[in-house]
Amino acid sequence: MKAIILFGHGARDARWREPFDRLADLWKAQYPNTPVELAFLEMMAPSLEEAVGSLASKGAAQISVVSVFFGQGGHLCNDFPVLLQACQAKYPQIALSATTAVGEDLAVLQAIVDFAARAL
Amino acid sequence: MKAIILFGHGARDARWREPFDRLADLWKAQYPNTPVELAFLEMMAPSLEEAVGSLASKGAAQISVVSVFFGQGGHLCNDFPVLLQACQAKYPQIALSATTAVGEDLAVLQAIVDFAARAL
Numbered sequence: 054m055k056a057i058i059l060f061g062h063g064a065r066d067a068r069w070r071e072p073f074d075r076l077a078d079l080w081k082a083q084y085p086n087t088p089v090e091l092a093f094l095e096m097m098a099p100s101l102e103e104a105v106g107s108l109a110s111k112g113a114a115q116i117s118v119v120s121v122f123f124g125q126g127g128h129l130c131n132d133f134p135v136l137l138q139a140c141q142a143k144y145p146q147i148a149l150s151a152t153t154a155v156g157e158d159l160a161v162l163q164a165i166v167d168f169a170a171r172a173l
Numbered sequence: 174m175k176a177i178i179l180f181g182h183g184a185r186d187a188r189w190r191e192p193f194d195r196l197a198d199l200w201k202a203q204y205p206n207t208p209v210e211l212a213f214l215e216m217m218a219p220s221l222e223e224a225v226g227s228l229a230s231k232g233a234a235q236i237s238v239v240s241v242f243f244g245q246g247g248h249l250c251n252d253f254p255v256l257l258q259a260c261q262a263k264y265p266q267i268a269l270s271a272t273t274a275v276g277e278d279l280a281v282l283q284a285i286v287d288f289a290a291r292a293l
Contacts, residue, residue, distance in 0.1 A: 057289055061243065069246030072276035079286045087293065119289040123181065123241060126189030152292040155285045156192035164284040165275045166199045169177055169239040172272040173207065 056088040056113035058104045061121045062128065063093030070097060073121065088113060094128055094136075105140045105147065115148045123156035176208040176233035178224045181241045182248065183213030190217060193241065208233060214248055214256075225260045225267065235268045243276030 057080070061073050073091050080089045088111055092104035099107065101118070108116055118137065120129055133151070141149045155161050177200070181193050193211050200209045208231055212224035219227065221238070228236055238257065240249055253271070261269045275281050 055293055057293065059289065064244060064246035064248075066244075066246030066250065068250065069244030071245070072243050072274070072282060075279075076282050076285060079282055080289065083286060084290065117289070117292045119285075119292055121243060121285060123192050123243075124184060124186075124189030125191070126184035126186030128184075130186065130188065150292075152288070154192070155288050158284070158288045159195075161281065161284040161288060162192060162196050162199055164278070164281040165196060165239075165241060166203060168272070168275050168278045168281060169179065169200065169237070170204065172237045172239060172270075173175055173177065 054088070054112050055115045055117070056090070056108040056111070058090050058092050058101065058108070058116060058118045059121050060092045060094070060101060060104075060118050060133075061097075063095045063097035065096055076121065092118075094132065101136050102140050102143065105144055105149070109144050109147055113147060115150070118149065118151045120152060120154045122154040125154045125157065129154055174208070174232050175235045175237070176210070176228040176231070178210050178212050178221065178228070178236060178238045179241050180212045180214070180221060180224075180238050180253075181217075183215045183217035185216055196241065212238075214252065221256050222260050222263065225264055225269070229264050229267055233267060236270070238269065238271045240272060240274045242274040245274045245277065249274055 090104040210224040212221040
């Protein structure tokens with residue numbers, strides 16, 4: 054079974070999490086057969102390892118980790134590969150893969166441009 | 174003249190900025206008559222005040238500040254209104270307005286879901 058993790062930065066303020074919950078809800082409505090978990094780098098739970106563990110317990114064999122970040126700075130280039138490697142070592146039976154940051158995707162950027170244009 | 178500012182968090186790593194530069198380039202290609210500036214909350218230049226000043230010097234009378242953040246946590250709910258008010262006080266001749274975070278927009282979230290689905 055395939056599954057995805059939507060991986061975000063995390064923040065102190067619980068309101069920050071709302072778009073991530075909406076993302077997961079959209080995913081569940083559109084891809085009900087592909088389990089999704091949120092995971093956060095810091096300040097929010099669950100961690101990436103906890104999310105992988107949760108999906109492993111549901112029988113996931115392949116997990117794609119989608120980095121819900123705009124840019125690929127130190128967190129994604131340095132911290133994230135270490136985290137992902139640790140998860141892979143802990144769950145060797147799972148094929149873990151990772152995408153680029155969503156902010157690298159032209160369609161995501163175009164949606165932001167469209168949003169900005171509507172705000173004018 | 175109307176103008177927009179794409180306002181992001183900023184990061185230590187210069188690579189983080191790339192999607193913001195691409196966003197500004199997309200905007201310039203599609204809305205060449207509406208000047209755009211990037212601005213950052215911290216760790217990157219220009220600041221919001223510097224970006225407003227730059228657009229003011231180009232003759233902007235109305236500026237829409239688009240928060241390129243996923244969530245509305247402490248930065249957007251607490252820090253940003255203070256910054257915006259300070260800019261408005263410094264440039265009283267400009268009508269400054271602000272959008273919600275782009276992560277509140279359903280079309281942006283859907284583009285992220287579509288990206289995640291392609292990654293499966």
